[in-house]
Amino acid sequence: MERPDFNIEEVNKIIRGRRSMFVAQFKENDPVDDAIIEEILENANWAPNHKLTEPWRFTIFTGEGLKKFADFQAGLYKERATKNGNYMEATYQKLSENPLKASHIIAVQMKRDLRANLPVMEEIAAVAMAVQNMYLTAAAQGLAAYWGTGGPTFWPEAKEWFGLEEEDMLMGFFYVAKPATERWPAGKRKPIAEKVNWVR
Ligand SMILES: Cc1cc2nc3c(=O)[nH]c(=O)nc-3n(C[C@H](O)[C@H](O)[C@H](O)COP(=O)(O)O)c2cc1C
Numbered sequence: 001m002e003r004p005d006f007n008i009e010e011v012n013k014i015i016r017g018r019r020s021m022f023v024a025q026f027k028e029n030d031p032v033d034d035a036i037i038e039e040i041l042e043n044a045n046w047a048p049n050h051k052l053t054e055p056w057r058f059t060i061f062t063g064e065g066l067k068k069f070a071d072f073q074a075g076l077y078k079e080r081a082t083k084n085g086n087y088m089e090a091t092y093q094k095l096s097e098n099p100l101k102a103s104h105i106i107a108v109q110m111k112r113d114l115r116a117n118l119p120v121m122e123e124i125a126a127v128a129m130a131v132q133n134m135y136l137t138a139a140a141q142g143l144a145a146y147w148g149t150g151g152p153t154f155w156p157e158a159k160e161w162f163g164l165e166e167e168d169m170l171m172g173f174f175y176v177a178k179p180a181t182e183r184w185p186a187g188k189r190k191p192i193a194e195k196v197n198w199v200r
Pocket residue numbers: 018019020021022146147148149150172187188
């Protein structure tokens with residue numbers, strides 16, 4: 001196969017220009033085409049992964065599905081928080097309403113392949129790389145998107161709802177929408193030099 005003529009300027013631009021955009025910045029009631037979500041998922045599938053376990057799994061909520069997800073997470077919150085004595089109406093409202101403002105919500109799951117005998121960190125890392133591919137694709141499409149690990153991400157009951165086994169992991173939710181504004185958010189990072197140690 002011939003060496004592809006990748007364009008480094010484009011790669012730098014998208015990696016550095018990619019931004020998270022949150023629910024407040026979503027344009028509501030104007031869904032993204034499913035074809036673009038398919039493209040996002042296809043690119044997720046090309047993430048590096050050790051021993052080709054391809055541990056990423058996705059559940060996509062859209063249309064009426066967003067309401068199903070919203071009802072699930074709000075209901076589970078109510079149940080758990082009431083039991084724990086820390087229920088807050090505002091949290092319940094947010095969990096009920098926020099999903100409806102998205103176009104698509106992609107639940108990100110890690111499915112362990114126990115036969116591959118990989119350290120769990122490697123499977124989690126592979127899924128995170130898949131999410132980065134999703135982020136970059138969403139940015140290149142000019143979409144608002146972010147990875148959130150709130151709501152039911154770490155609630156054991158949610159694993160069951162997604163049909164995951166004990167060894168698997170729910171890794172949060174990738175929210176996608178059209179952006180409400182033309183303004184692209186500014187990024188913020190401390191210099192890489194502060195985090196690097198060269199040995200020569
Ligand atoms: C593993 C992971 C979990 C995250 N969880 C949340 C979250 O729960 N809520 C949220 O607002 N942002 C979340 N983010 C997105 C970050 O807020 C965002 O990446 C950060 O603000 C940097 O902005 P940028 O993505 O535009 O560079 C998460 C990002 C990662 C990588």
